[in-house]
Amino acid sequence: MTGYxxxxxxxxxxxxxVWLVWTAVRYVRADKGTRVSMRQAVRVRWGWVRLARMAGLxxxxxxxxxxxQITAQKDSPPPSPRVLTPKIKVKPDQYxxxxxxxxxxxxxxxxxxxxxxxxxxxxRCTRVSVLPDGPGKVxxxxxxxxxxxxxxRHRPTGRPPADLTRWELGVDEYAAKVCVSLANVPGVTVAGVPGAGKTSGVNKFVCDFAPSPAVQIATVDGKVSRASEGDYADLVKRMFAFCGDDLDEANALFKRLVELRKRRSATIRDVLGVKNMWHVGPSPEWPLTVLIIDEAHTFFREYKGSDTTTKRLAALTAENARxxxxxxxxxxxxxxxxxxISQKTTGDAIPTFIRDVCPIGLSFAQKTVEAAVAALGEDIRNWPDASPVTLQDPAYVGVAVMAMQGRPGYTRIRTPYVSDADAARVAEETSHLTSDPDLCLNALLRSTSRTTTPLPSLTK
Incomplete structure (x- = not known):
């Protein structure tokens, strides 16, 4: 032992x-915010014992x-009580x-x-949250x-997502990643005043899922007349169908997707061997088919009038809703x-028999409490600090509010911005993956020796 x-x-x-060199390299390579947090972490560790005593922890x-007890002498006084301080581990990051x-x-x-x-x-924090972290831990x-x-900012990697049921929305007010599950979700509503970040958030969704051949997207945009216009012009190459504010074209696309739904419902047991596609997950042969309806109120508006044109439009929008x-x-x-997607998801914009079936609802900035209630439910009145009415400041462009499963109240989320150049790049690189889900179903049925009648195609 003496030799060692x-x-x-x-x-x-x-x-x-070695530890000092490793720490120095980490510090030099870190961004400015993380460096400040690393210094903050040192203060937290060194001051923890004293702070815990003052805070009653x-x-x-x-x-x-x-x-x-072993070393105590028979006549010696009892040892002084021990003050126990919880042990901690500190990890710094950008925020x-x-x-x-x-x-x-x-x-x-x-x-x-x-x-x-x-x-x-x-x-010296803006806010602090405390959550359980397993038995005996916080x-x-x-x-x-x-x-x-x-x-x-979010720069799409161009790689297929590892989990097609996971939609990464952004970060919450504590910089924790916020994700929602798309499995068994029939619909999502997105509300907010113009320029609040609605379309940008959906653009991120498209860019993240575009590299997967197991996802196919169609879009109906009530803000434009042609595919070369508006927010989706850079992404239209990755969409198997697109139409603007023309009610007849939108109606034709809705009919086409309803027929696809009927054919899938009739063949799912024989082809996939399950009653629910989510039991096996999306595939290139049976892709998750996403329909984006922007400015949804354009296609569900109630027209009132007795002239022929108004009656025809009223019949179209009523059928669209159905x-x-x-x-x-x-x-x-x-x-x-x-x-x-709509500025307000009130009943006159999106019929309640559609809106109330959608389990996921996001709301960007709103001007009235009534609009916030329509988007998020009556309970938002009980959480005024989280209301989207408080997000009207320009600093909150891109911030949305939603109710998260497993969390009390409502969560505020910062959604990242995707540049037009990145969106165009992803659409160009993944355009070869675009496929009509109806044709995919035809091919799948032929491979299983079943017959089918293809639906008429809809030109973009």
Missing amino acids: AAYALPIATALVG TVTDKTPSLLA GVTVQARTLPQVGLEEYQKSARFLSDAW VIRGVRSDPLTTPT LVEDLVKKGRSVGILVIL
């Missing part, structure tokens, strides 16, 4: 040196430790720090949550800068998803 002792100090010095243990902490008897989740405002002040999230007011209702209520199990 001579090597202990050099080895320890070398290990410390310690517990006094009057029972002597085992070592104290702040994430602290994993242990619980102690009488110092649990509730005590940490009560002390959140003290931790926020001590750590995770404390402190953000130094507000993620909601920090614009972010057809889209069919897709939303019956298309879930066969892999059809409808995304409806």
Whole structure:
């Protein structure tokens, strides 16, 4: 042992040196925000014992430790009580720090949550949240800068998503990634005033899923007349169908997709061997078919008048509502998803028999509480701090509100911006993956020795 002792100090010095070099390299390579967070993490670690005592996050243990009991003399006074401090691990990132902490008897989740405002002040954070992290653990999230007011950009990788049921929306007010599951989801509603970020958020969805041949997209845009116009002009190459504000063209596309839904419903058991496509997942032969309806109120508007033209338009919009209702209520199990976008999702814009069936609802900035209630439900009145009415400041362009499963109340989400150049690049690189889902079904039925009658094609 004496011989090895001579090597202990050099080895320890070398290990410390390696750790210092590794830390320095991380610090130099980090962005400006992460560097500030790394310094903040050091302050959190060094000041934790003192701060925990001041915040009431310690517990006094009057029972002597085992070592104290063994070494105690018979007539010696009892040892002093021990003050136990929870152990923590600190991880910095661009926005702040994430602290994993242990619980102690009488110092649990509730005590940490009560002390959140003290931790926020001590750590110089904009806000602090405390959530459970498994038995005997909590995770404390402190953000130094507000993620909601920090614009972010998203550059699509061009690679197929690993999970086609996972839609990554952005980050919440604590810079945590927000994802929703698309499995068994028949419809999504997106609301918000003009320029609030609705279409940009949907553009990200298209760019992320475009590299997968198991996703096919059709779009109806009430803001334009031709595919070369508007927000989707750069993405139309990756869409198997597109039409503008022409009610007749939109009606024809809705009919076409309803016929696809009927054919899929009639053949799904024989072809896929299941009643629900999501039990096996989308595939190039049976792709997830997404219908995007932008400015949805254009196609569901109630026309009032007795002249021939008005009556014809009224009949068209009424039929449009019936057809889209069919897709939303019956298309879930066969892999059809409808995304409806409108400034307000009130009953006159999107019929309630369609809107209320869509389980996912997002709302960007709104001007009235009534519009927020239409988009998110009556319960948003009980959460005024999360209401989209508070997002009218230009700093909140691109921020949406939604109800998340497993979380109380509502979550505010910063959706990233995708540039037109990146959108055009992705559409160009993935245009060869565009395929008509009806033709895919024909090929699949032929491969299983079944016959089918193809539907008439719809020119883009």
